Amino acid sequence: MDRVMPGVRRRSAVSMSGILLVLAVATGVLAWFLIAAPVITFAAAKNHAAHFGFVYAHMIGGTLMLFLGAANLYVGASRRFFRWHRQIGYLYLGGGTLAASSAIYLALAPVHAETPGFAIDLLAVSDVSWSLAMLGSAWLAAAALAFRAARNKRFDQHRQWMIRSYVLTWSFVLCRLLATQPAMASLGDGSAAVWLSWIVPIFLCEIALQWKAGARVAPRA
Structure with missing residues (x-):
């Protein structure tokens, strides 16, 4: 039997949270095949010969954060399989930290330059690289605040920061998909598309x- 938090009624599996989980997994699988499959099969190795290890680490971490993030949001919302919530959360944060950190490094290091290098020179970083690094930093900040809120038993804030972090998880996917669209070339070097x-x-x-936070307060009797 799954453990449910005391005083919380477990919701049906056929619910809005269940539907959102199915949609997240289905679209995540499609995005994974478009982006991650060439990396896991080494088909993209020749395009990243000097730094393929970092690309592979980014793919592994991104895969964990994409699917475990959806699973854990479902567990938190539905209270089903809640005894696994913490373990899934740690794996999500670990995978996401690996993916975001490697993304920041790959963005800032001149690994795609005519003469590839691994030493970071911040004065030589391009606009698109800064935009990618800021996306990775935003995810790390949201994840850190979610972890801090959980440690301090501020579960309302923990839930909100986890939602923000998962939105940023999908932003990694979205910017990769946008980069493949010819129409994005009209936005310049690609930094605008990432932002x-x-x-x-x-x-x-x-x-x-924050919508409910600004709702009308009912007058006291």
């Missing part, structure tokens, strides 16, 4: 999370 891929989703997410 838009996470600024717009996190902005909309914040509106959704």
Whole structure:
């Protein structure tokens, strides 16, 4: 039997959280085959010969954060399989930290330069690289705040920061997909597409999370 938090009624599996889980997994599988499959099969190795180890680590971490993030949000919302919530959360944070950290390093190091290198020179970093590094930093910040809130038993804030971190997880996917679209070339070197891929989703997410906070307060009797 699954353990449920005391005083919390377990919801049906056929619920909005269950539907969202199915949609997240289905779209995640599609995105994984488009982005991660060439890496896990080594088909993309020749395009990243000097730094393929970092790309592979980024793929492993991204896979964990993409699917475990969806699973843990479902567990937290539905209270089903809640005894696994902490373990899944640790794996999600670990995989995401690996993916975000490797993304930041790959963005800042001149690994794609004519003369590849691994030493970071911040004065030589391009605009698109800064935008990618900021996306990775935003995910790390959201994950750290979610972890801190859970440690301090502020579960309302923990839930919100986990939602923000998962929105940023999908921003990694979105910016990769946008980069393959010819129309994005009209936005310049690609930095605008990266900024838009996470600024717009996190902005909309914040509106959704804070909507009830600004609702009309019912008058006291």
